[in-house]
Amino acid sequence: MANHPEHCAGSIYSAKSWVWLVFSLWYFFPVYYMPMTPFGKTLLVGAYLLFVSLYLWAITLNAQQVWKPILGISLLALAITPYTPGSGTFFSYVGFLVGFSYRTKIWLAVTAFLTFMIIGMHFYFKYPLPYFAFPALSGLITIGIIGYVEKLRLEARISQQKSYQEIEQLAVIAERERIARDLHDILGHTLSSIALKAELAEKLLSQEKHEQVQQHLSELHQIARNSLSLVRQTVSGYKHRGLSGEVMELCEKLRQKGFLVDLQGDIPQLTPRAETALILALTELTTNVLRHSNGNHCQIEFSQQGDKILVSMRDNGEVKTLVPGNGLQGIQERLYALMGDLQSSVNKGCEFIISLPRNELQQQGS
Template identity: 45%
Template sequence: MASFDKLESKLSWIYLINLIFYIIPLLTVDFAPWQYLSMLAALLLFLGCYFWAYRCSRQTMHWPIAGIVLVAALITPVNPGSIAMFAYAGFFIGFAYSLKRYLLLITMLMGLLVLLDLTLTIHWDLFLVMGIPIVLAVSFLGRAEQAKLHHRRAELQSEDEVKQLATMVERERIGRDLHDILGHTLSSIILKADLAEKLLARQQSEAAQQQLTELSQIARDALAQVRQSVSGYKHQGLTAEVAKLLNRLREAGYTAVLSGEIPQLDNRRETAVILALTELVTNVMRHCKGDQCQLRFARLGNRLIISLDDNGHATELNEGNGIAGLRERLAAIGATLTLQLNNGVAATIELPLQEAA
């Protein structure tokens, strides 16, 4: 689904099959030329409002709904098959509004149908008899679509909570490991350094050298243990993580496109690239005002070029602590990050591949 506030548009063309009620009179009744023209114009206006509704959020869907109702009401004296258009209006009303407002608006729509039947010459005796049940039934489908949307939102929110909890657990694990490792190690280093200082003051250089050698070994062992602890960050590989990030963008309403071949990297570089892309995608969803995003992988000689571009029409770049930390993380693997304004923000990661596994 494109967004939590929008309808899924994949089947929008197929749903137009319900316009058969509007098309049948064109094939079975002889109309004057001006009537054919008016019905064609009404159909085009309806289609414009119909697809407009699919692009709208629920908060702004009242505009295309009003347009559909107006077009349907104006064309009803010519073609009572306009009841199909009223049905689409009922669907969007069912989808867009809370129960209380839905009941009010659908009642007003039923009242409009009755008013049209009483005040206009409608050449279909079953306009109300069939029209009201059809509009109500289709509006219930809109309510069902809204319930489906809420259910999917709850599922995704639950997934996000699980991911956040897993991240918190992982951070706590790393914190505990670092505390256990560094607490004892730093105490030993301090003791060794103090002892070496005292030995040097007594001109016992050989003993002091021994203490410094042991201190160096303790520090090296601690560094290895810290790296082992931090490398406990688990992921499913660059390809799988890229797919997850693209899916997050699409769920947030972006048209996300991937181009190029995702390379194989050693675990250290792969982890750094995944964390960098995660940070960049998060920034896009937080700050970008656009609706398109493209992720590209390209190899240029012995360098890997990764670019993430959006169409957010940004006017300035504000690099906070997150970007600063990201540059440091990439620098640790010999990579660089470049940010540019180009009808949005274009982020480019350049990574040497000589040492890639």
């Protein structure tokens, strides 16, 4: 029905939690087999509207505050039971809220108390078994179990995401240490050699040994050029892992945030300039999905159509309008420089289609 782990600071119930209210219409079923006065029907409708208000309030609260609507729904069911056995429907929602919001001992204790209360009301008001006690108890217990299991599942998912984040942080730290170690190995010896050569050249110059000074300066020049070339080679390895590696990394980021990712088509080999532009574009689009989409599915597709290379990215978030910001404008500018384009549309989610000219393809082994 909803998402509401106890340790979270605010409510993270699903935006569609109100849909589950459709099952509460069973509350009106006794109208078809029990005679009711106009006052009784008015009371029935009024109690139902109050229940809906309490439920909608509950799905906005965290676990520290949700006891208030839970208590309200329970008292409402107790008050309306003398007029209709349909009040048993309310206990299904109470069961889920308690099972999802609280830990095992509290959930079991509250469920046991409500069970005895339902049985007591059943015998006190002398309702036939199928009309009150059975639906009330079955809903309280079974839906409560569903809520409890859903809470455990969500807690496990949050714990897994935290583990992924910790792994990412450790990977970043390890990468920084590797870069620092590489730069130290590359530049430490080189700068020491340069300092030594410069010191020798200075001493020889003071002794007017110009030929030896010229030799040291030539060696100094060669050391500097070799070091510059080595630094460039090292830094180029840090820039990115190629289009395939970056796409896989973006897919993993989406999966870690709860998205089901569908990667289709063959990732093409592009020229370095086109590859960099496409990596930056997909990174920006992925960031937009993670920040603004409330969906749970994303599709990335590579294809070729005529003289164009197409890359589409779709998600199933609920978006009515799309207002391009600086990020999308930056993508457009980079693609225009390559004679490419970016098209966007909104239809049961956002869809972005990147097109590049086919001449940006890089042949295998070239």
